[in-house]
Amino acid sequence: MDCRKAESMVGGYIQNTLSVDELSDFLKHIKECPSCYEELETYFIVYYAMQHLDGEKEETLNMKKLLELDLKKKEKYVHMKKIQRTIAIGIFFLIVLGLMVFFGITGLHMNNIIY
Numbered sequence: 205m206d207c208r209k210a211e212s213m214v215g216g217y218i219q220n221t222l223s224v225d226e227l228s229d230f231l232k233h234i235k236e237c238p239s240c241y242e243e244l245e246t247y248f249i250v251y252y253a254m255q256h257l258d259g260e261k262e263e264t265l266n267m268k269k270l271l272e273l274d275l276k277k278k279e280k281y282v283h284m285k286k287i288q289r290t291i292a293i294g295i296f297f298l299i300v301l302g303l304m305v306f307f308g309i310t311g312l313h314m315n316n317i318i319y
């Protein structure tokens with residue numbers, strides 16, 4: 205992913221509208237690209253400040269920490285989703301394999317009856 209793509213996804217990240225794959229690529233880029241991280245941080249702070257206009261004033265430092273926590277949380281989320289997907293694919297193949305074995309055995313059985 206290049207910086208332009210990453211920058212265009214900052215809003216999606218903050219509003220939680222990215223798909224798991226998009227989020228995964230975005231997080232990967234953010235980790236390796238300080239300038240995009242800074243961009244995200246700025247947006248995050250602005251967005252958070254706007255959401256909490258009436259609330260107590262948070263320190264900018266706290267928001268940086270908050271973003272770090274948010275990134276970790278989303279990283280875990282992506283990781284979990286990927287594991288779930290792997291398990292789902294695994295189960296799918298097991299079912300296919302099971303059906304193949306089942307029909308293989310049934311086919312063999314029928315062959316034995318016929319011949």
Ligand SMILES: [Zn+2]
Nearest residue numbers: 207210237240
């Ligand atoms: Zn970048």
